[in-house]
Amino acid sequence: MNKIPIPAFAFFLLACLPSGAKSPNFILAMADDQGWGDMGYQGHKVLKTPNFDEMATSGLRFDRFYAAAPVCSPTRASCLTGRHPNRMGVFKWGYPMRTGEITIAEALGKAGYTAGHFGKWHLGSIRADSKACPGSNGFDEWASSPNFYENNPLFSHNGKVIEVKGESSLATMETALQWIRKVAKGKKPFLAVIWFGNPHVPHIGTEEFLKPYAKESKAYQNFYAEISGMDAAMGLLRKELGALNIRDKTLLWYTSDNGGLKPNSMGGLSGKKGSLLEGGIRVPALLEWPDRITKPRKTSVPCNTSDFYPTLLELAGAKPIDNQPPLDGISLVPLINGKMKERRKPMGFWDFKAPGRSRRATAMLQSLRQEQLAGKQLPAPKEGHVERQYPTNAFPGPSAWIDGDRKLLLSSGGQAKLFDLSKDPAEKNDLASRNSKEVDSMRKSLRAWQGSVLNSLNGKDYLK
Numbered sequence: 001m002n003k004i005p006i007p008a009f010a011f012f013l014l015a016c017l018p019s020g021a022k023s024p025n026f027i028l029a030m031a032d033d034q035g036w037g038d039m040g041y042q043g044h045k046v047l048k049t050p051n052f053d054e055m056a057t058s059g060l061r062f063d064r065f066y067a068a069a070p071v072c073s074p075t076r077a078s079c080l081t082g083r084h085p086n087r088m089g090v091f092k093w094g095y096p097m098r099t100g101e102i103t104i105a106e107a108l109g110k111a112g113y114t115a116g117h118f119g120k121w122h123l124g125s126i127r128a129d130s131k132a133c134p135g136s137n138g139f140d141e142w143a144s145s146p147n148f149y150e151n152n153p154l155f156s157h158n159g160k161v162i163e164v165k166g167e168s169s170l171a172t173m174e175t176a177l178q179w180i181r182k183v184a185k186g187k188k189p190f191l192a193v194i195w196f197g198n199p200h201v202p203h204i205g206t207e208e209f210l211k212p213y214a215k216e217s218k219a220y221q222n223f224y225a226e227i228s229g230m231d232a233a234m235g236l237l238r239k240e241l242g243a244l245n246i247r248d249k250t251l252l253w254y255t256s257d258n259g260g261l262k263p264n265s266m267g268g269l270s271g272k273k274g275s276l277l278e279g280g281i282r283v284p285a286l287l288e289w290p291d292r293i294t295k296p297r298k299t300s301v302p303c304n305t306s307d308f309y310p311t312l313l314e315l316a317g318a319k320p321i322d323n324q325p326p327l328d329g330i331s332l333v334p335l336i337n338g339k340m341k342e343r344r345k346p347m348g349f350w351d352f353k354a355p356g357r358s359r360r361a362t363a364m365l366q367s368l369r370q371e372q373l374a375g376k377q378l379p380a381p382k383e384g385h386v387e388r389q390y391p392t393n394a395f396p397g398p399s400a401w402i403d404g405d406r407k408l409l410l411s412s413g414g415q416a417k418l419f420d421l422s423k424d425p426a427e428k429n430d431l432a433s434r435n436s437k438e439v440d441s442m443r444k445s446l447r448a449w450q451g452s453v454l455n456s457l458n459g460k461d462y463l464k
Helices: 050-056 072-081 104-110 168-183 207-213 218-243 305-315 361-374 436-457
Strands: 025-031 060-066 114-120 141-145 154-157 160-163 190-195 250-256 282-288 297-299 347-350 399-403 406-410 416-420
Touching: 025 072, 025 218, 025 305, 050 218, 050 250, 050 282, 072 104, 072 190, 072 305, 104 114, 104 190, 104 305, 114 168, 141 168, 154 361, 160 361, 168 190, 168 218, 207 218, 218 250, 250 305, 347 436, 399 436, 406 436, 416 436
Parallel strands: 025 190, 025 250, 060 297, 114 141, 114 190
Antiparallel strands: 060 282, 141 154, 154 160, 250 282, 347 399, 399 406, 406 416
């Protein structure tokens, strides 16, 4: 790992557990392309999600939770680092995370945790000798795919290709549970990152989950069946945590990596996956932790996937992190404790203009399996470095700045729109022309933040 200087504003994580108490377990689960409205508890007229609905009525439900980016890989990078993905060059799908980043698995590992990753990785190679694979980013055990996948998935299990039979999400969950059952018997607390491959296209439902949607079109039958499969997988997880007698002391946090694509997936919000409108970045999010959240609550405080990192580290009672680069997320411990009524730190979004990079998961894993069977495995590609220098006075691509209920949206050309999300979550009423001073102030803050992101992008967080 490259050495990174400690910034002047580095945060400090205070021990929050009684002396001698075991730190809580953490599970971060994530869907692939599930929109904000793709939940029964959101009033969906067709979709059946009984386990998600139960989570929404037993834990903390986030009604303004955001993916850090409108597409998959960038958001996943933010989950692991607490930083906006542009800081590490993960602009779109298929970009590797830089090897100099400090991941949540690495940071928690120093605090005595063991960590496992299961499902979609999409942040670099899944070859064991790669510096971009889960094992090189703090995960002690992993069964991971380089991108989305379908039923009977292939995974790289600590570098060796395996095939897991069953419906996609249930196969992922059972693989994760095999590890959770093992580590739950140990003395160390654990972090499990479970990233499903659904409901990403192509939608291929299994018979069990297709039945409730027999009256729908074939396309919607398969789409809904994949979400029902995830719901069943989450139900299996919750049941198993109870059977292992660790549910009360385990924080379970679920969300999606970006908005959906189906016309009715956004629950009335404008935009969709790939857009910085609310429908592209506002996603479902639920948190269960019976020991700490004893009564169901809803929150409209803006939160996002960059908040995972500082929140879990504080909850773990971790010491200050050496060489911590600038963070974009904040700790949500006060919100979990019921004492946070507003977010004081604005949230920046920036859909950097760059092409995606194809990673065909099945083909990549089949190729790796053939190499392994032949006993002639090729070396992993070198990736995860600073690829080039970017101008510090150019901000290609659309961007957004959310400060409380106000949202500034800048087009690629810099044209501004302003929305009041408390009154206009569908972003139909542009207030920019009547609030020029506010627009100028928010634009200035957004550009200053983008300047900081560019410094990180150009490797300024890393010592030469």
